[in-house]
Amino acid sequence: xxxxxxxxxxxxxxxxxxxxxxxxxxxxxxxxxxxxxxxxxxxxxxxxxxxxxxxxxxxxxxxxxxxxxxxxxxxxxxxxxxxxxxxxxxxxxxxxxxxxxxxxxxxxxxxx
Amino acid sequence: xxxxxxxxxxxxxxxxxxxxxxxxxxxxxxxxxxxxxxxxxxxxxxxxxxxxxxxxxxxxxxxxxxxxxxxxxxxxxxxxxxxxxxxxxxxxxxxxxxxxxxxxxxxxxxxxx
Numbered sequence: 001x002x003x004x005x006x007x008x009x010x011x012x013x014x015x016x017x018x019x020x021x022x023x024x025x026x027x028x029x030x031x032x033x034x035x036x037x038x039x040x041x042x043x044x045x046x047x048x049x050x051x052x053x054x055x056x057x058x059x060x061x062x063x064x065x066x067x068x069x070x071x072x073x074x075x076x077x078x079x080x081x082x083x084x085x086x087x088x089x090x091x092x093x094x095x096x097x098x099x100x101x102x103x104x105x106x107x108x109x110x111x112x
Numbered sequence: 113x114x115x116x117x118x119x120x121x122x123x124x125x126x127x128x129x130x131x132x133x134x135x136x137x138x139x140x141x142x143x144x145x146x147x148x149x150x151x152x153x154x155x156x157x158x159x160x161x162x163x164x165x166x167x168x169x170x171x172x173x174x175x176x177x178x179x180x181x182x183x184x185x186x187x188x189x190x191x192x193x194x195x196x197x198x199x200x201x202x203x204x205x206x207x208x209x210x211x212x213x214x215x216x217x218x219x220x221x222x223x224x225x
Contacts, residue, residue, distance in 0.1 A: 032210040043118075043202050043216030044155075051211045088152060094210040098143075104154040 002027045004093050006103035013081045014111050021076040021106050023091030032094040033074040035065055037087050038105075044090060050074060061085070081110045115139055118203050118217035125193055126225055133188045133220045135203030144186040145214065147202040148172060155202070161186060162208070193224045 003026045013019040025031055032051055036044040048059025055067045065076045076089060091103040115138040125131055137144070142163040147155045147170075157170030161180040175197070176190050186205075190197055200221050204214040 034213055036214075036216075041219070041221070043204075043218050044214070046213040046215070049211070049213055090155070094212075096210055098208065098210050100145075100157075100214070102155045105152075107152070 002093065002095055002099065002101050004091055004101050004103040006089075006091055006106045008106050009104075010107045010109065012109045012111060015083055016080055019078050019081045019085070019108065019110070021089050021091075021108060023074045023076065023103060024072050025074060025091075025093045026072060027093050027095045027101075029096045031072075031074075033065075033067065034092040034094065035059065035063070035074075035076050036090045036092065037061075038090065039087050047076070047089075083110045083112055086110045116203065116205055116215050116217040118201075118220050120220060121218060122221045122223075124223045124225060127192075127194055129193050131190050131193055131222070133201055133203075133222070135186045135188070135217055136184050137186075137205040137215070137217075138184060139205060139215065140183065141205035141215075142183065142208050143206045144180065145204040145206075146170070146176075146178060146186070146188050147204065148174065149200045149202055149219075151200060159188065193222075195224045198222060198224050 005024045034049045035047040038044045050057050050067045058064045090105050094100045117136050119134045144161045146159040156172035158174040159178040202219045203217040206212045206214045
Protein backbone atom coordinates (compact mmCIF):
# COMPACT_ATOMS: atom_id res chain seq x y z
CA UNK A 1 0.00 0.00 0.00
CA UNK A 2 1.14 3.52 -0.72
CA UNK A 3 2.30 5.56 2.24
CA UNK A 4 4.27 8.64 3.23
CA UNK A 5 6.06 9.03 6.54
CA UNK A 6 7.33 12.18 8.16
CA UNK A 7 9.08 10.76 11.22
CA UNK A 8 9.46 14.05 13.10
CA UNK A 9 6.45 15.92 14.45
CA UNK A 10 8.62 18.95 15.11
CA UNK A 11 12.08 20.17 14.10
CA UNK A 12 13.87 23.02 15.86
CA UNK A 13 16.73 24.82 14.11
CA UNK A 14 18.68 27.95 14.99
CA UNK A 15 18.46 30.78 12.49
CA UNK A 16 21.32 30.61 9.99
CA UNK A 17 21.86 26.89 10.45
CA UNK A 18 21.02 24.32 7.75
CA UNK A 19 17.69 22.56 8.09
CA UNK A 20 16.40 19.15 7.04
CA UNK A 21 12.81 17.91 7.17
CA UNK A 22 12.58 14.19 6.56
CA UNK A 23 10.20 12.25 4.34
CA UNK A 24 10.14 8.61 3.31
CA UNK A 25 7.63 6.98 1.00
CA UNK A 26 6.33 3.67 -0.23
CA UNK A 27 4.66 3.50 -3.63
CA UNK A 28 4.42 1.02 -6.47
CA UNK A 29 5.99 2.24 -9.67
CA UNK A 30 7.74 5.55 -10.12
CA UNK A 31 6.99 8.06 -7.39
CA UNK A 32 5.92 11.63 -7.97
CA UNK A 33 6.98 13.52 -4.86
CA UNK A 34 5.95 16.93 -3.57
CA UNK A 35 6.63 19.30 -0.69
CA UNK A 36 4.11 21.88 0.51
CA UNK A 37 4.29 24.52 3.22
CA UNK A 38 1.40 25.82 5.34
CA UNK A 39 1.50 29.07 7.28
CA UNK A 40 -1.05 29.71 10.06
CA UNK A 41 -4.63 30.17 8.88
CA UNK A 42 -3.67 29.57 5.26
CA UNK A 43 -3.95 26.81 2.69
CA UNK A 44 -0.97 24.78 1.54
CA UNK A 45 1.54 26.30 -0.88
CA UNK A 46 3.53 24.20 -3.33
CA UNK A 47 7.32 24.29 -2.75
CA UNK A 48 8.85 21.79 -5.13
CA UNK A 49 8.43 18.42 -6.80
CA UNK A 50 10.37 15.48 -8.14
CA UNK A 51 9.08 13.87 -11.32
CA UNK A 52 12.18 12.55 -13.05
CA UNK A 53 15.73 13.60 -13.83
CA UNK A 54 18.16 15.16 -11.36
CA UNK A 55 17.85 13.83 -7.86
CA UNK A 56 18.37 17.30 -6.39
CA UNK A 57 15.35 19.49 -6.95
CA UNK A 58 15.31 23.23 -6.27
CA UNK A 59 12.16 25.07 -5.31
CA UNK A 60 10.70 28.22 -3.84
CA UNK A 61 12.19 30.32 -1.02
CA UNK A 62 15.63 28.67 -1.31
CA UNK A 63 14.40 25.19 -0.47
CA UNK A 64 15.66 22.06 -2.17
CA UNK A 65 15.00 18.36 -1.82
CA UNK A 66 17.02 15.27 -2.59
CA UNK A 67 15.38 12.21 -4.07
CA UNK A 68 17.04 8.99 -2.95
CA UNK A 69 15.56 5.95 -4.65
CA UNK A 70 17.49 3.34 -2.68
CA UNK A 71 16.43 4.84 0.65
CA UNK A 72 12.96 5.79 -0.66
CA UNK A 73 13.44 9.26 0.79
CA UNK A 74 12.76 12.81 -0.30
CA UNK A 75 14.15 15.05 2.44
CA UNK A 76 13.58 18.81 2.30
CA UNK A 77 16.63 20.99 2.91
CA UNK A 78 17.74 24.58 3.13
CA UNK A 79 21.34 25.73 3.64
CA UNK A 80 20.53 28.63 5.98
CA UNK A 81 17.26 28.82 7.91
CA UNK A 82 15.25 32.00 8.37
CA UNK A 83 12.79 32.73 11.18
CA UNK A 84 10.16 33.22 8.45
CA UNK A 85 10.62 29.55 7.45
CA UNK A 86 8.75 28.56 10.61
CA UNK A 87 5.64 26.74 9.38
CA UNK A 88 4.05 23.33 8.89
CA UNK A 89 5.57 21.25 6.08
CA UNK A 90 3.86 18.40 4.26
CA UNK A 91 5.41 15.77 2.04
CA UNK A 92 3.13 14.10 -0.53
CA UNK A 93 3.36 11.32 -3.07
CA UNK A 94 1.20 10.96 -6.13
CA UNK A 95 1.14 7.51 -7.71
CA UNK A 96 0.59 6.48 -11.33
CA UNK A 97 -3.14 6.09 -10.63
CA UNK A 98 -3.15 9.75 -9.61
CA UNK A 99 -3.92 9.00 -5.97
CA UNK A 100 -2.38 11.56 -3.63
CA UNK A 101 -1.13 10.69 -0.17
CA UNK A 102 0.07 13.30 2.34
CA UNK A 103 2.35 12.79 5.30
CA UNK A 104 1.15 13.93 8.72
CA UNK A 105 3.22 17.10 8.58
CA UNK A 106 6.30 18.39 10.39
CA UNK A 107 6.26 21.62 12.33
CA UNK A 108 9.46 23.58 11.74
CA UNK A 109 10.55 26.10 14.38
CA UNK A 110 13.40 28.43 13.52
CA UNK A 111 14.83 29.95 16.66
CA UNK A 112 16.18 33.52 16.49
CA UNK B 113 -0.42 33.21 -6.68
CA UNK B 114 -2.93 30.42 -7.21
CA UNK B 115 -6.36 31.39 -8.52
CA UNK B 116 -8.48 29.32 -6.21
CA UNK B 117 -10.95 30.94 -3.89
CA UNK B 118 -12.94 29.85 -0.88
CA UNK B 119 -15.78 31.64 0.86
CA UNK B 120 -16.46 32.31 3.60
CA UNK B 121 -13.04 32.36 5.26
CA UNK B 122 -14.59 32.05 8.71
CA UNK B 123 -18.05 30.81 9.68
CA UNK B 124 -19.64 30.44 13.10
CA UNK B 125 -23.03 28.76 12.96
CA UNK B 126 -25.47 27.01 15.26
CA UNK B 127 -26.20 23.30 15.41
CA UNK B 128 -28.72 22.06 12.87
CA UNK B 129 -28.15 24.77 10.28
CA UNK B 130 -27.52 23.97 6.61
CA UNK B 131 -24.29 25.41 5.25
CA UNK B 132 -22.53 25.54 1.91
CA UNK B 133 -18.83 26.19 1.60
CA UNK B 134 -17.89 27.68 -1.75
CA UNK B 135 -14.79 26.85 -3.80
CA UNK B 136 -13.95 28.23 -7.22
CA UNK B 137 -10.88 28.06 -9.45
CA UNK B 138 -10.06 29.91 -12.64
CA UNK B 139 -7.29 27.61 -13.89
CA UNK B 140 -9.53 25.22 -15.83
CA UNK B 141 -8.42 22.26 -13.72
CA UNK B 142 -10.48 19.10 -14.07
CA UNK B 143 -9.54 17.66 -10.67
CA UNK B 144 -10.78 19.24 -7.47
CA UNK B 145 -10.57 18.13 -3.86
CA UNK B 146 -11.92 18.86 -0.39
CA UNK B 147 -9.79 18.21 2.66
CA UNK B 148 -10.65 18.48 6.34
CA UNK B 149 -7.89 19.60 8.66
CA UNK B 150 -7.92 20.31 12.37
CA UNK B 151 -5.58 23.28 13.00
CA UNK B 152 -1.96 22.28 12.61
CA UNK B 153 -2.81 18.66 12.03
CA UNK B 154 -2.80 16.25 9.11
CA UNK B 155 -5.02 16.53 6.04
CA UNK B 156 -7.94 14.18 5.48
CA UNK B 157 -9.40 13.83 1.98
CA UNK B 158 -13.21 13.89 2.20
CA UNK B 159 -14.31 14.41 -1.44
CA UNK B 160 -12.82 14.71 -4.90
CA UNK B 161 -13.92 15.14 -8.49
CA UNK B 162 -12.39 14.18 -11.82
CA UNK B 163 -14.48 16.70 -13.72
CA UNK B 164 -18.02 17.90 -14.37
CA UNK B 165 -20.68 15.54 -12.97
CA UNK B 166 -18.00 13.43 -11.25
CA UNK B 167 -17.84 13.21 -7.45
CA UNK B 168 -16.16 10.63 -5.24
CA UNK B 169 -15.84 10.10 -1.52
CA UNK B 170 -12.41 10.36 -0.01
CA UNK B 171 -10.59 8.41 2.65
CA UNK B 172 -12.34 10.06 5.60
CA UNK B 173 -16.04 9.46 5.98
CA UNK B 174 -17.94 12.72 5.99
CA UNK B 175 -21.57 13.70 6.33
CA UNK B 176 -21.04 16.45 3.78
CA UNK B 177 -21.96 16.28 0.11
CA UNK B 178 -20.47 17.93 -2.97
CA UNK B 179 -21.51 18.77 -6.50
CA UNK B 180 -19.63 19.58 -9.70
CA UNK B 181 -21.95 21.17 -12.22
CA UNK B 182 -19.30 23.51 -13.63
CA UNK B 183 -15.60 22.92 -14.04
CA UNK B 184 -14.67 25.93 -11.96
CA UNK B 185 -17.04 25.39 -9.03
CA UNK B 186 -16.98 22.65 -6.35
CA UNK B 187 -19.22 23.53 -3.38
CA UNK B 188 -19.46 21.46 -0.21
CA UNK B 189 -22.73 21.25 1.71
CA UNK B 190 -23.59 20.17 5.23
CA UNK B 191 -27.34 19.62 5.59
CA UNK B 192 -27.33 19.81 9.39
CA UNK B 193 -24.22 21.15 11.06
CA UNK B 194 -22.99 19.62 14.32
CA UNK B 195 -20.20 20.60 16.73
CA UNK B 196 -18.21 17.60 15.46
CA UNK B 197 -18.02 19.36 12.08
CA UNK B 198 -15.93 22.14 13.60
CA UNK B 199 -12.70 22.15 11.60
CA UNK B 200 -10.86 23.81 8.73
CA UNK B 201 -11.92 22.86 5.22
CA UNK B 202 -9.43 23.20 2.39
CA UNK B 203 -10.28 23.10 -1.30
CA UNK B 204 -7.67 22.24 -3.92
CA UNK B 205 -7.42 21.71 -7.66
CA UNK B 206 -4.91 20.31 -10.10
CA UNK B 207 -4.36 19.27 -13.67
CA UNK B 208 -4.97 15.58 -14.34
CA UNK B 209 -1.88 13.42 -14.14
CA UNK B 210 0.54 12.36 -11.40
CA UNK B 211 3.18 14.95 -12.18
CA UNK B 212 1.03 17.97 -11.37
CA UNK B 213 0.98 19.80 -8.08
CA UNK B 214 -2.18 20.82 -6.28
CA UNK B 215 -3.20 24.42 -5.74
CA UNK B 216 -4.95 25.13 -2.46
CA UNK B 217 -7.44 27.75 -1.46
CA UNK B 218 -7.02 29.72 1.78
CA UNK B 219 -9.49 27.52 3.64
CA UNK B 220 -12.74 27.98 5.54
CA UNK B 221 -12.57 27.81 9.33
CA UNK B 222 -15.94 26.42 10.47
CA UNK B 223 -17.14 26.56 14.05
CA UNK B 224 -20.45 24.93 14.96
CA UNK B 225 -21.83 25.98 18.32
